[in-house]
Amino acid sequence: MRHYAAPLEKLIEQFEKLPGVGHKSATRLAFHVLAMSKEDASAFAQAIIEAKTVIKTCSVCQNLTEGDKCPICSDPTRDASTICVVALPQDLIAIERTREYNGLYHVLHGVISPLNNIGPEDIRIRELLQRAASDEVKEIILATNPDTEGETTAMYIARLLRPFGIKITRLAYGMPVGGHVEFSDQKTLSMALEGRRELQ
C-alpha cells in the first residue's frame, strides 16, 4: 500500500540512504523539507549538487579543494619541509585547529584494512612517495589513528619511506589508544604533535 504521495516517499527513501538515518528519522527530515520555504529547499538541493561538482582533490596533498591546488599547498608561508600524513580530510581539519602545525599535509583517503578489502594501492600512498622523492622534504609525520588499522598503515608507509633517508615520526600516544584524530580535543592533539617520536 502506498502511503505518502510519491515525491514524498522518494524523498524519505533518499534520506534513509544516509548513514545513521532510519525510517522514522527520514520521515521527520522529509516533512521538515516540505515545511521549508521554496528558497531554502532549493539552496539545500543546490549545495548537494555544488559540493559534488565543484570539489576535487588537491593535485599535491590530495586534500579536498575547489581549485587544482588547495589553500594550504598554495600558501608560501607554510613549511614545505614537513609533511603530516593523515587518513581523512576531517583529520587534517582537527590538526589545523590546534594551530600548532605549520607544515604541509598528505591525505591518504583511507587506511589499509584487509577486512574491508582496502589495500595499499586503494589509498593515496603512491602520491606520497612521489612527494618524498623531493629534496625539500625533511620530515614526514604519520598521523593516522592510534588503532590497529592506523598503526598498520603507518608501519607500512614507514617501511616504504625508509630508503629516502627522511626523518619519519609518528604522533605521540597522547591520545587514548583506539581513539580518533577527528574527535580529539585540541589540547590532546597539541600534546601528541609536540611529543611525536621518530620511528626506528
Next chain:
Amino acid sequence: MRHYAAPLEKLIEQFEKLPGVGHKSATRLAFHVLAMSKEDASAFAQAIIEAKTVIKTCSVCQNLTEGDKCPICSDPTRDASTICVVALPQDLIAIERTREYNGLYHVLHGVISPLNNIGPEDIRIRELLQRAASDEVKEIILATNPDTEGETTAMYIARLLRPFGIKITRLAYGMPVGGHVEFSDQKTLSMALEGRRELQ
C-alpha cells in the same frame, strides 16, 4: 579560519539546519554525499526539489497529494459519511495502516497551541466546518493526540460542530495518555478506533 572547501562548508551548514542534526552529524552526512556517485547525489537533490514543487494539499481533506484531490478523497469505495480528523499527514498514515477505517479524513496541519502561538485560525478548521455542512456527513471522529494540545483542539472543534447535529466521536483512550498517534502500534490504534466514544 576556514576549514573545509567552501561548497563543503555550505553543505554541512545545510545539513545542520535539519532537526536533530548537530555539527558532527552534519559533517558526517556531507562527507557521505561527497562519497556518493554523481547520479545518486543528483537524485537526492532532485527529490528535494520535486517534493517541494509537486506536493500540494488536497482541496477536500487537506492531506498532502500530487493532484488537486488526494487518492483517498477520489476513491468512490470510501465511506463519505465519516470524516476522521487528524493533526498531521503522518497520523493519517498511521490510521490507514490499521486497515480498520474506510471513511475519509481531514488533516488539520497542526493543533491549537497558545504556547507556540498557534490559534484555531492557523490550522485547517474552517475547511472542516465547510465539509460538515454537507448532508452526507454523519460522523466526525476527532483523532488528535491524547495529550493536552490534542484534547484542547478536539474539544474546541467539537463545540463548533455541535450545531450541525452530526455524531462527534473521539478516539478511545486505548493509547497511553501523552502518546502519539503517529508512533502507536497497529493493534492499539485499532482498539482505539473500535472503542471510540461519542462526545456529550
